[in-house]
Amino acid sequence: MMTGKEKKTSRLEIIFTGFGGQGIILAGRILGKAAVIGDHRESTLVQAYGPEARGGACSAQVTISDRPIHYPYVRRPDVLVCMSQGGFDKFIDQMKEGGALLIDHDLVQPRGFDKRFFSIPSTRIAEELGRKMMANIIMLGFFTAITGAVSVEAARDAVTDSVPKGTEEMNAAAFNRGCDYGLAVLKGLEKKAAGRAGA
Amino acid sequence: MRPAVLTGEYFMTGDVACAEGALAAGCRFFGGYPITPATEVAEHIAGRLPEVGGTFIQMEDEIAAMASIIGASCAGVKSMTSTSGPGFSLMMENIGLAVCTETPCVVVNVQRAGPSTGLPTQGAQGDMMQARWGSHGHYEIIALAPSSPQEIFYLTVEAFNLSETYRSPVLVMTDEMIGHLSERVVIPEAKKIKTVSRPRPKGSKARFKPFEPGPSGVAPMASAGEGYHIHVTGLTHDQRGYPVMTVETQEAMMAQIMGKIQRNLDDIIRIEEYRLEDAEFVIVSYGVSARTSLAAVDEARELGIKAGLLRLITVWPFPEARIRSLAKRVRGLVTVEINLGQIHLEVERCAAGQAPSLLVGHPGGTIIPPGRVVEALQEFSRGGV
Numbered sequence: 001m002m003t004g005k006e007k008k009t010s011r012l013e014i015i016f017t018g019f020g021g022q023g024i025i026l027a028g029r030i031l032g033k034a035a036v037i038g039d040h041r042e043s044t045l046v047q048a049y050g051p052e053a054r055g056g057a058c059s060a061q062v063t064i065s066d067r068p069i070h071y072p073y074v075r076r077p078d079v080l081v082c083m084s085q086g087g088f089d090k091f092i093d094q095m096k097e098g099g100a101l102l103i104d105h106d107l108v109q110p111r112g113f114d115k116r117f118f119s120i121p122s123t124r125i126a127e128e129l130g131r132k133m134m135a136n137i138i139m140l141g142f143f144t145a146i147t148g149a150v151s152v153e154a155a156r157d158a159v160t161d162s163v164p165k166g167t168e169e170m171n172a173a174a175f176n177r178g179c180d181y182g183l184a185v186l187k188g189l190e191k192k193a194a195g196r197a198g199a
Numbered sequence: 200m201r202p203a204v205l206t207g208e209y210f211m212t213g214d215v216a217c218a219e220g221a222l223a224a225g226c227r228f229f230g231g232y233p234i235t236p237a238t239e240v241a242e243h244i245a246g247r248l249p250e251v252g253g254t255f256i257q258m259e260d261e262i263a264a265m266a267s268i269i270g271a272s273c274a275g276v277k278s279m280t281s282t283s284g285p286g287f288s289l290m291m292e293n294i295g296l297a298v299c300t301e302t303p304c305v306v307v308n309v310q311r312a313g314p315s316t317g318l319p320t321q322g323a324q325g326d327m328m329q330a331r332w333g334s335h336g337h338y339e340i341i342a343l344a345p346s347s348p349q350e351i352f353y354l355t356v357e358a359f360n361l362s363e364t365y366r367s368p369v370l371v372m373t374d375e376m377i378g379h380l381s382e383r384v385v386i387p388e389a390k391k392i393k394t395v396s397r398p399r400p401k402g403s404k405a406r407f408k409p410f411e412p413g414p415s416g417v418a419p420m421a422s423a424g425e426g427y428h429i430h431v432t433g434l435t436h437d438q439r440g441y442p443v444m445t446v447e448t449q450e451a452m453m454a455q456i457m458g459k460i461q462r463n464l465d466d467i468i469r470i471e472e473y474r475l476e477d478a479e480f481v482i483v484s485y486g487v488s489a490r491t492s493l494a495a496v497d498e499a500r501e502l503g504i505k506a507g508l509l510r511l512i513t514v515w516p517f518p519e520a521r522i523r524s525l526a527k528r529v530r531g532l533v534t535v536e537i538n539l540g541q542i543h544l545e546v547e548r549c550a551a552g553q554a555p556s557l558l559v560g561h562p563g564g565t566i567i568p569p570g571r572v573v574e575a576l577q578e579f580s581r582g583g584v
Contacts, residue, residue, distance in 0.1 A: 029381060033210035036383045043210070045381035070493035071569055072380055 010066050012149050013074040015094075017059040017087030018104075023136035024083065028060025030140060030158045031150060035064045037161075038154020044072035057086045064149055079147055082108045083122070083139060102143055104135065118146050120181050126174065134174040137163070141178025146186065152179060203251040204389035211384040213348040213377040214239035214281075217307055218247060219384075220355030221279050223392050226305070227253035228278040230267030232260055232286060235319045236375040237309035240281035261286035265293035268304045272297075273431060275422030277359055277396075281307035283375075285316060287326055287333070294368055295334030296433045298456060301366035301410065301418065303397055305358045308370060309378040310486075312537075312563030322375025323563030324486055325538040330370050331515050337453070339460035341467055342370040342515040344485035348382045354512070360395035361467060365459050366417050372514060374537070376487035376566055400427055410455070411438040417459050460516060469512035470521055474500065478507025480576055481525050483546050484535040485511040488567055492535050495572035502573070504580050514542065522549035531579050532556045535572055537563055555579075 014031065018024045025047045035043035046061040061074040076096040082088040082103045092113060095101065101117035103110060106124055110117055120142045126135040137159055144155045159175045160168040203222045211219075217240050221229070229248060231241040245255040254271075258264040261282055268278035282290060287308045297304055310326050312318035326333075330342045341361050345351040355371055362369040400407050400419040407427045413419045418438075421427030430440030435452055437443045460467065474496050475481065484492040489510045499506040509525065511518060522545075526532060532554050534543035543558040550556050559575045561567050 029210065032381055036210045037208060042383065045210075046376075047379060047381075069382075070490050070497070072382070072490060073566055073568070075568070 011069075012064045012079065012147075013077045013096075014062040014064070014079040014081070014149065015059055015074055015077040015091055016062065016081045016083075017057070017091055018083030018136075019086075020056050020058040022058070022083050023133065024058045025060050026162065027081075027136040027140050028062045030137075030155070030162045031062050031143075032064075033162065034150040034154040034158035038157050039151055041066055042069050044069050046072055046074070057084070057090060059087065059091070079143070079149065081139060081143055083135065085109065100147060102139070102146060104139065118142070118182070118185060120178065120185075122178060125177055125181070129170070129174055129177070131170065131174075134171060137171050137174040138178035138181075141175040141180075142182040143178075144175075145179045145182025200250045201247070202389070204392060205386050206388050207386055209384045209386070210381055211348055212239065212379055212381050213345070213351045213373060214309065214379065215243045216348040216352040216384045217281070217355050217371065217373070217378070218243040219386060220352040221305065221359070222247055222251060222253075223352070223386065223389070223394075224356040224359035225277045225394050225396070226279045226359060227251065228255075228268065228271035228276045229253070229280065230256045230258050230264045230271065230278070231280045232258055232264050232282070234261075234283045234286045236311055236322065236378050237281045237283045237286075237307065239378070240307060240309065244279075261289035262293065265290040265297075265306070268306075269293060269297050269300070269302050272302045272304045273300075273423050273429075275425075277303070277363070279305040279307065279359075281309065283309050283311045283319075284313040284326055287329065291329070291333040292335075294340075295336060295338070297368040298334065298338045298340065299433050299452075300431050301420070301456070302368070302431075303359075303362040303366050303420075304368050305355065305362055306368060306370050307355070308372050310372065310374045318564045320375070321564040322378075322487065322566070323537045324372075324374055324488060325541070325563055327372060327514060327536070327538065327541040330372050337457075339367070339457050340370060340515050341365070341367055341460065341513070342372050343469075344372045344511060344514050345377060346486055346489045346510065347377065348380060348384050350512075351377065352384055352386065356392060356394065360393065363395045363397040364415075364417065365463070365467075366397060366420055367460065370515075372486070374486050380487075404428070408438040409440045410436065410452075412455060412459075416462060418455075464516055464520075467513060467516060468518050470518050471510040471512060473508040473510065475507035475509065475525075477505055479505040479530040480507070480533060480579060481529050481531075482506060482508045482533045482535055482572065483511065483522070483542065484508065485514055485542065486536075488535045488537055491567050491569050492572060494569035495535070495576070498569055498573045499576045502577065504576050506576055511542070517545050517549070519549045522546055523551070523553075526550035526553040529554050533559060533572065533575060533579065535559045535567060537561050537565075537567060
């Protein structure tokens with residue numbers, strides 16, 4: 001399982017999935033932008049495009065690599081980020097063996113998935129911050145901390161560069177909340193592992 | 200107000216890169232009608248043209264859109280439209296008018312699955328033969344097929360340059376996958392982007408003939424209202440532009456329309472080769488399917504199959520000479536495209552029996568995965584096809 005401390009793999013395939021209207025495509029766009037503009041790596045975003053603009057199942061396929069990306073479609077995601085049950089149900093079988101599953105704690109029940117996964121109540125935190133719409137940005141912060149797929153600086157810059165004018169600070173704060181939550185989760189896991197090793 | 204050339208590094212979709220490429224090339228008129236998946240080209244350029252002193256008009260339909268860009272070009276303005284399958288069908292008659300009247304203009308087709316309304320939101324490459332022969336009569340046309348958002352930027356600039364050089368409509372035949380793909384796009388400084396403008400008349404206004412070829416073999420083009428004699432008609436016309444209903448005039452006009460392209464194939468045709476030096480099996484592909492093919496070449500090589508890719512950047516005029524020379528030395532040709540065999544037929548024609556030719560195609564709506572190409576190559580290399 002990858003964590004923020006491990007070395008970046010040369011090709012990483014990511015699927016962000018949720019309802020139309022949750023900002024799934026925007027999250028994918030910010031991630032790709034962070035990899036390309038901030039981290040100077042290669043990235044592609046393929047957006048599910050169809051009548052599912054609002055409410056239906058929606059997904060963004062992001063590939064990040066140090067080499068030119070020939071085929072930009074995700075075949076076996078290394079990371080699956082689910083912000084809806086439908087998204088989880090649809091994509092979980094495609095996830096690579098040992099891949100990282102990230103979910104919104106209140107929206108997704110990882111039924112039948114018996115391995116470790118990472119969860120955050122991103123929508124609830126967004127509601128606390130006063131804007132439910134920012135759940136995607138919180139999830140992106142969480143994703144960045146857990147996977148290390150992009151650098152925190154690159155991701156935060158891409159967030160402020162991509163959101164509507166006047167909301168940059170609010171979104172950066174949302175990103176930081178997600179990121180901190182992720183770091184705390186990782187720390188907890190480390191402690192647990194250390195405890196086990198010490199016993 | 201932002202400049203016409205937005206120098207910088209972006210994470211951008213193909214559709215937006217197309218619009219920016221047009222602006223960088225000097226496009227200052229866009230007449231169009233929205234259609235999925237090409238709408239973003241029009242949407243983006245509609246916001247940008249007023250910033251650079253250009254004009255955007257949403258026309259009543261694609262027939263009028265095509266007519267409007269011909270008119271704008273006759274007035275001396277570089278012009279473009281964008282559409283998808285159903286709109287491309289409606290543009291066909293006036294694309295023929297642009298060919299016949301030798302009017303430079305650029306038509307972008309972000310292809311989706313057809314026939315008819317088909318799958319509006321899902322991509323295909325099913326309009327390639329329509330691009331070649333969709334308007335009535337015999338003619339030459341230039342069509343380019345980009346494989347990435349970065350390449351759409353450059354090829355849209357190139358499309359304008361070719362259309363201005365040869366006084367011909369140029370088609371940018373992209374697809375929904377590339378149009379909606381986001382990737383790195385670097386827009387260079389304005390001075391590093393080569394732009395070309397149509398040959399212009401010099402000298403006596405009295406003696407000027409609007410369809411008399413100049414030293415380049417292409418007729419200098421005067422803009423309407425400059426004082427030079429102008430006559431523009433879709434009827435068979437002589438060098439003065441006047442309709443002359445004789446076989447001799449038809450022969451002379453057709454020789455001009457065909458010849459200016461056919462004499463300049465080396466300047467017009469662009470191809471890219473990948474791992475072709477020692478290849479026994481050559482994939483021929485273009486657009487998004489070339490990306491499938493690049494991955495397939497690498498995967499096939501890992502299995503010990505010597506595969507390579509000939510990527511068509513210019514699809515029309517067709518790179519016949521290169522296919523012919525490859526067919527002489529390879530064991531097989533595989534065309535990968537999201538239709539049921541259009542460019543495949545051209546490859547087969549050029550191979551002329553010297554090498555077997557195979558299609559890996561799809562009726563549209565989805566990209567072809569590399570695995571399908573690799574499987575076909577495996578079977579092909581075992582002699583199973």
